[in-house]
Amino acid sequence: MGEKTALLELRDLSVRYRSGTREVEAVRGVDLTLDAGETLGLAGESGCGKSTLAMSVLRLLPTSAEIGGEILLDGEDVRRMKWGRLRAVRWTSAAIVFQGAMHALNPVRRVRDQIAEPIVLHSKTQPPAGELRKRVTELLAQVELPAAKGDAYPHELSGGQKQRVMIAMALACEPRLIIADEPTTALDVIVQAQVLDLMTNLVAQRDIGLVMISHDLAVLASTCQRLAVMYEGRVVEEGAAASIIAEPTHPHTKALAAAFPTVGDPEYRYAPATNSPLGLPDPPAAEPAATDGEPLLRTEDLRVTFTGRGRVVTHAVAGVDLEVRRGEIVALVGQSGSGKTTLARAILGLQPPTSGRVVYDGVPVPATSRALRAYRRQVQLVLQDPTSALNPRHSVYESVAEGLRIHGLAGGENGTERERVAAALEAAELRPSEEFMPLLPHQLSGGQRQRVVIAGALALEPNLLVADEPVASLDASVRGEILALLLRLRAKLDLAALVITHDLGLAWNIADRVAVMYRGELVEVGPVDEVLREPKHDYTRSLLAALPTTQPTQA
Amino acid sequence: MVWRRRGAAFAAGWREFAKQRTGLAGLGLLVVIVLLAVLAPVITDQEGLDVTKATGGTMEPPSAEFPLGTDRSGRSVLLLTLWGSRMSLTVGLVATLLSIAIGTVIGILAAHYGRWVSATLMRITDFFLVLPSLVLAIALSTVLQQGIGTIILAIGLTSWASGARLVRAQTLTIEARPYIERSKALGGGHAHVITKHVLPAVLPLVFVNTTLAVGSAIVAESTLSFLGLGDPDPMRPSWGTMLRSAWLDSAVIAGAWWYLLPPGIAIGIVVLAFTMCGRALESVLNPRLREG
Numbered sequence: 005m006g007e008k009t010a011l012l013e014l015r016d017l018s019v020r021y022r023s024g025t026r027e028v029e030a031v032r033g034v035d036l037t038l039d040a041g042e043t044l045g046l047a048g049e050s051g052c053g054k055s056t057l058a059m060s061v062l063r064l065l066p067t068s069a070e071i072g073g074e075i076l077l078d079g080e081d082v083r084r085m086k087w088g089r090l091r092a093v094r095w096t097s098a099a100i101v102f103q104g105a106m107h108a109l110n111p112v113r114r115v116r117d118q119i120a121e122p123i124v125l126h127s128k129t130q131p132p133a134g135e136l137r138k139r140v141t142e143l144l145a146q147v148e149l150p151a152a153k154g155d156a157y158p159h160e161l162s163g164g165q166k167q168r169v170m171i172a173m174a175l176a177c178e179p180r181l182i183i184a185d186e187p188t189t190a191l192d193v194i195v196q197a198q199v200l201d202l203m204t205n206l207v208a209q210r211d212i213g214l215v216m217i218s219h220d221l222a223v224l225a226s227t228c229q230r231l232a233v234m235y236e237g238r239v240v241e242e243g244a245a246a247s248i249i250a251e252p253t254h255p256h257t258k259a260l261a262a263a264f265p266t267v268g269d270p271e272y273r274y275a276p277a278t279n280s281p282l283g284l285p286d287p288p289a290a291e292p293a294a295t296d297g298e299p300l301l302r303t304e305d306l307r308v309t310f311t312g313r314g315r316v317v318t319h320a321v322a323g324v325d326l327e328v329r330r331g332e333i334v335a336l337v338g339q340s341g342s343g344k345t346t347l348a349r350a351i352l353g354l355q356p357p358t359s360g361r362v363v364y365d366g367v368p369v370p371a372t373s374r375a376l377r378a379y380r381r382q383v384q385l386v387l388q389d390p391t392s393a394l395n396p397r398h399s400v401y402e403s404v405a406e407g408l409r410i411h412g413l414a415g416g417e418n419g420t421e422r423e424r425v426a427a428a429l430e431a432a433e434l435r436p437s438e439e440f441m442p443l444l445p446h447q448l449s450g451g452q453r454q455r456v457v458i459a460g461a462l463a464l465e466p467n468l469l470v471a472d473e474p475v476a477s478l479d480a481s482v483r484g485e486i487l488a489l490l491l492r493l494r495a496k497l498d499l500a501a502l503v504i505t506h507d508l509g510l511a512w513n514i515a516d517r518v519a520v521m522y523r524g525e526l527v528e529v530g531p532v533d534e535v536l537r538e539p540k541h542d543y544t545r546s547l548l549a550a551l552p553t554t555q556p557t558q559a
Numbered sequence: 560m561v562w563r564r565r566g567a568a569f570a571a572g573w574r575e576f577a578k579q580r581t582g583l584a585g586l587g588l589l590v591v592i593v594l595l596a597v598l599a600p601v602i603t604d605q606e607g608l609d610v611t612k613a614t615g616g617t618m619e620p621p622s623a624e625f626p627l628g629t630d631r632s633g634r635s636v637l638l639l640t641l642w643g644s645r646m647s648l649t650v651g652l653v654a655t656l657l658s659i660a661i662g663t664v665i666g667i668l669a670a671h672y673g674r675w676v677s678a679t680l681m682r683i684t685d686f687f688l689v690l691p692s693l694v695l696a697i698a699l700s701t702v703l704q705q706g707i708g709t710i711i712l713a714i715g716l717t718s719w720a721s722g723a724r725l726v727r728a729q730t731l732t733i734e735a736r737p738y739i740e741r742s743k744a745l746g747g748g749h750a751h752v753i754t755k756h757v758l759p760a761v762l763p764l765v766f767v768n769t770t771l772a773v774g775s776a777i778v779a780e781s782t783l784s785f786l787g788l789g790d791p792d793p794m795r796p797s798w799g800t801m802l803r804s805a806w807l808d809s810a811v812i813a814g815a816w817w818y819l820l821p822p823g824i825a826i827g828i829v830v831l832a833f834t835m836c837g838r839a840l841e842s843v844l845n846p847r848l849r850e851g
Contacts, residue, residue: 354743392737
């Protein structure tokens, strides 16, 4: 065994990007080996160099990158290959499943032709059309797609199907190594589970090596035997997946592991706040106070119906009764397309309901925009992507003061506006607030931007925050901070929150109650402990079953 | 705080603009032309435009006294060209401002309100787009009283349609950004969204468009004046009316090239200068256009 050359061996690999006078070290001295039939997970946050590492294996980096060290693919150094040899090696020895299947496929060609493309390119003579067709059908069968799907265009396929096509493309030339770069990031839990299963089976059946890159430790743990955790260009921890998950030694690994909680484990309830040094000021009461009495917000048989082209009617929200009480965090979970965001928009008065109504503090929410203004002081929105939720031309101060100015609350820059903005920034834990005020969004990190959005909402002293996937576009460690902030705000200001998410772990992390939405309806509503531990509805069960677990299955 | 930042942004923009030689050349030309036009009453005597007080002979070739010769009435062509720049620049600028203002307002309103507002405004825009604007302008200036105001109105009312389309497209992309949704959720009404978010984001485009449109407005003014629809007052010549009288006086047959060329070349230079400035501005404000 020891004599056999490894499938992939990286020796002291380093990659540097040079732009102008600036130099960025993306990968610093990484050693990794992978044998045939092995699976290796590469974990890390965005910017840690994991994708650069993957691309360097096939020399797909931009010309501004300088590579040092050795990349041995089947014992042959990729760095020293001639151009022709490199072209031959690409895809036949190693193939990549690219991130974001939506953009990696050509929208104007049938997927059959796209899968066939590498086969045609790598055969010396043009293969006969019949044979090519047979081979593509075979590949489609391997990724469990019916042959008819080959004649579809990418837009006719779902996200999971597109990802399968990408995998079929990677398999086309029967490579011995497959590198998958965040193969399931944009997918729903249920689809994600299917794709992960497929990849695990393929590796087992065909004795190929798999390098899988993800920021999600749970995804890696459920598919890979070994794990390597990257941080600032270095591999900080490497070993068997099970032992790394069970006993992370590096603080960064711990942070990554903590960001993806085990649903059902009491240790993870309210963990983002209790684990952080700032702590949770007053732990929320075990039972949300006063179950009876008027809830803060209530929807009554709310319906939103869209009529599309050709009179196709979509019931985005089909009769929802939802309650949010004072000081309560409710998680609204469901797959994409389940109508969660439409429900949130309807609650905020951004989307007029087709029928039914929203009742806030006992008063129905009006429909006209003038009458809505008073309501909008009470209920605030936090969007998914803080980068686009802030006007790039407005400074932090202007963004936070925007709400105050709209409502004429602080009498302009000469009144109390500055104090209020400072207070809101402090509440969102942007300290010292004076330093942040003149900055523009692009000068802030993702987490800081989200805090600015939250500060802008807090400036109006609302009673309810509606947060649409508030951490979905943030890195694992930042995610914990923002969730902790929400928990602390609830404890300090008695702020209620409706958190919309596709992530059951997040619901387990911070919510008191959870509402499961499926095809525009709430199929199950109840306390988090009950719903996520003893789900009653089949859909909730299937969502829970699809969660990748950090305990690797011993199957 | 806001003003200091705007100042810094302006300085950065200027540095980028200064990198482009054509833009700088265009700007230099414009500064010289505008200075000459503004200072014309100071450095020359308006009396020279009066046909009754003209001192030169009929269509004299260039000489020391009249560097660009004289016209049929014996007036200095140099003096006419200099004073013509005042008229051409004024009409060009004011007509462009009018046209851009109409276009911007209609474009933003159509994109912001959508639905039937958009449908109605865009059909009106289409109407002005398909109609030959010169014909419309001629019709307008025939109906209205002759004069500088009519010319400005005729040009302004016929040239806003493409600007409206452009602004509408830009507004639509801005309105799709999540920060507009955030602003609405904060309680911002139509006026707030339009003035605080849409307008500042659309203005750079409008500004570039203005610079580029001045050239065509000047050409339009010359065309209308050439066709005899301009200001008939001989004390207020424009390059277009100069070309018209040169044509009426059969300057070509008489071989009086000094009568034809100065206004023609002047039009060319001003339009070129505005276009060079506009292109340079465009690449400053839209980084994607920078050569790479």
